Amino acid sequence: MARTRRNFSNRVTLSTVAERAGVSPMTVSNVLNEKPNVTPAKREAVMEAVRELGYQPNRAARALASASALRIGLLHRDTESSFLGQVLLGTLRAANRHGTEIAVRPFDPADEKSALKAAEGLIRSGIDGLIVPPPLCENPSIMELQARYHIPMIALAPGASLETIPSVRIDDEAAAYDLTRLLLARGHRRIGFIRFASSHLVSASREAGHRRALQEAGIPDDPALIWTGRPTYEDGLKAAEYFLSLAEPPSAIFGSSDDLAAAIVNYAHRQGMRIPEDLSVAGFDDAPIASQIWPQLTTVRQSISNIAEIATEYLLKSLSERSEMAPEAQLVDYEVIERQSVANLLEPAKV
Amino acid sequence: MARTRRNFSNRVTLSTVAERAGVSPMTVSNVLNEKPNVTPAKREAVMEAVRELGYQPNRAARALASASALRIGLLHRDTESSFLGQVLLGTLRAANRHGTEIAVRPFDPADEKSALKAAEGLIRSGIDGLIVPPPLCENPSIMELQARYHIPMIALAPGASLETIPSVRIDDEAAAYDLTRLLLARGHRRIGFIRFASSHLVSASREAGHRRALQEAGIPDDPALIWTGRPTYEDGLKAAEYFLSLAEPPSAIFGSSDDLAAAIVNYAHRQGMRIPEDLSVAGFDDAPIASQIWPQLTTVRQSISNIAEIATEYLLKSLSERSEMAPEAQLVDYEVIERQSVANLLEPAKV
DNA sequence: CTGAAAGCGCTTACAG
DNA sequence: CTGAAAGCGCTTACAG
Incomplete structure (x- = not known):
């Protein structure tokens, strides 16, 4: 005949709690799972026993029994x-x-x-x-x-x-809208924007929000202030080079990702520019790099x-x-x- | 009388596999758990059934049964x-x-x-x-x-x-030793090193490795080339300022963390220096920032x-x-x- | 409202 | 070498 396993761990189980509370295991289960239809008295007794014993449900058993096994x-x-x-x-x-x-x-x-x-x-x-x-x-x-x-x-x-x-x-559109509004509120009028190829929904939404804010402020579309690239550090450097070589460069660049914004900051520093005195930069995401560079980036946190x-x-x-x-x-x-x-x-x- | 639950999912279980292979569930379990003492023929039959049925053990059941529930x-x-x-x-x-x-x-x-x-x-x-x-x-x-x-x-x-x-x-000591050896092999003789306060074991080990490499190369200790600070970006900037203001600045700085090294690169750029032409920088960890900045950092990957x-x-x-x-x-x-x-x-x- | 029974899918500890 | 039995700690689906 098969012999039962010994209980090494002295584990507190549903049954231990039930015994202590003077109810059936089922009732304990019902209380723990917040099923309706348990009298307050029993509920209290169970909760008390749970507390005293420091009971923790066994997740494996729970998963198995509920046939969830998800x-x-x-x-x-x-x-x-x-x-x-x-x-x-x-x-x-x-x-x-x-x-x-x-x-x-x-x-x-x-x-x-x-x-x-x-x-x-x-x-x-x-x-x-x-x-x-x-x-x-x-x-x-x-x-x-x-x-x-x-x-x-x-x-x-x-x-x-x-x-x-x-x-x-x-809401990426609204978030970009808010960030551009902040830039406008700080007095910026010429704002460069970096977007990704059109298949990127994130970038498209952010661009839409950016444009809406400009429009509301009565600032006309300027295609020269939109640069399209890939979301890589290298392309961030290229974007910076492009914007800073314009006859009338933007006073701020909105990077649509922190990586991109970090690249802009880096490029500008190498040109001997001061951030933000000579150029303002904003990113998106609040990725770690946003606070690992100097100055730290104004950005949107999600x-x-x-x-x-x-x-x-x-x-x-x-x-x-x-x-x-x-x-x-x-x-x-x-x-x-x-x-x-x-x-x-x-x-x-x-x- | 309690009614059995319906099997919604048509799940493939140990028993399904056992049936298909013409053995007992126990034998399937033994094969799956790589227990010794199963004849090759049965093992093969089981493996075949497992493959055909695409069987995946139920982890919850396994955890529960093995009383692991860890x-x-x-x-x-x-x-x-x-x-x-x-x-x-x-x-x-x-x-x-x-x-x-x-x-x-x-x-x-x-x-x-x-x-x-x-x-x-x-x-x-x-x-x-x-x-x-x-x-x-x-x-x-x-x-x-x-x-x-x-x-x-x-x-x-x-x-x-x-x-x-x-x-x-x-082995942090050996890794730092190797990195300093690389710096030496590239012709660097004056190497600045940034360490953390003594309680940091990581930093102490890395410093020891760095010193051993210098010693073996016959380069005498120079206290001016060791800077002690906290492992923060701000202190990285301070370290850079210190090293670059020396009468005879180092040709390379070994940062003992990538964050620190990134700060050095940033500071040097702002001073109008070129990396690595005017200053070499090395880090440690191969954190994401090591390849998110330009130039990318020579470092130790763990x-x-x-x-x-x-x-x-x-x-x-x-x-x-x-x-x-x-x-x-x-x-x-x-x-x-x-x-x-x-x-x-x-x-x-x-x- | 409450609880005895059966079962989730495995493994342990054996007997053969 | 192989497998029938019991059990892991829960929950489901009921009957009372």
């Missing part, structure tokens, strides 16, 4: 970036609450097919849902997977609302970990309730952060 | 840094393999007691082991917790071997995600085998990366 996949590009850390942190916070495992898989951004392969591998490995950070959420062949495999997906910070899949993001947490929570909720997610964007707050990289032209005395 | 804690400081992402990634890789949950808890570096509180909270919440990234692993009051609560701990990249707790790290993965694996193994970890350091590989921030003084024609 696994969600997360695709990521770049182990170096702080972006991944933010995404991981938020996803973990939500996943831990639900006792859910998260399967992380990297892909090679240099290889066109790598992301698709990684996504399909993840799906075949049996994940129940997929979290899609940028820039994948702008990749149609990835988005297509949702329909092909009937796998729920949610996009992180896609820059604009997507038509077929739900997402969590800030909490990626918060976005990832909300998205994961939503995905898990819909999965466990077997309800469909609406293919809509949930907007979260952003914050314009003013640091030292933008001069106030209206108070020259203070410079 | 939870490990991870303390972290700064959600902004890419460091956390690396640590999380490595920890997750190992944790996922074991079906282990990881509980992440932040603390406020500005508040002396915050880290201690966070650690104690984590321990009271019932974790079975604790992963301690820098700089906590140089904090005696945290290290003390291991003995007080009998909780296994492992330190990440502590900079030097610790006496009471095991760690995984690179894979934090790799270190975190190895440490987590070791912790989990000792926990599940109920074996004690030896309080020794496991060394992992590092790599000296030569980029554009160091000039070769021996080939002036190439400048």
